[in-house]
Amino acid sequence: EVQLVESGGGVVRPGGSLRLSCAASGFTYDDYGMAWVRQPPGKGLEWVSSINWDGSSIGYADSMKGRFTISRDDAKNSLYLQMKSLRVEDTALYYCARVGYDYGYYFDYWGQGTLVTVSS
């Protein structure tokens, strides 16, 4: 059974930093790309960043470029998101998702999310 478990969320001041982690199990982790998707309270889904299976290709949403860094540790079956210069508008539930590929790219498994609150 595929499982994705996020951790590392919390309350942080504007301008602060936070590192999210995602522990993956139930599949061959280094065969898959991974992603972060966020959802502000009461709002829709927003893609944050993705990394391919070997870490050689990375993408970010425009509003996260230069502030967020995605990485993976295949030895630990883990995905990370380093966030800096956080803004109030970064407040959201951050989901870790596995990237599936077949007739296009999509997110086939999701974690339950970790909540990040940016507030003074």
Place this chain on the structure above:
Amino acid sequence: EIVMTQSPATLSVSPGERATLSCRASQSVSSNLAWYRQKPGQAPRLLIYGASTRATGIPARFSGGGSGTQFSLTISSLQSEDSAVYYCQQYNNWQYTFGQGTKLEIK
């Protein structure tokens, strides 16, 4: 950035009937289109990928169609458990975007 626009924002349908949700892309995404369902307090769940292929475990009453810029998700024989928000999502050149969602209510 490719903008995805879903309609209607809210749809109210009776049990046993059929619901059709629409998603339009601001430019062609070929068949790189997925649909998700999100129930309150839960993570999204993949329903359809490649515009028309059902994900594992998704029943046949869910069907997707379209290509290019116009897509649809049809749910037949509606059940109370189908009450949720449905999102479309596209992929193009290492960028993903979601639609704003359609809230489906079962009367």
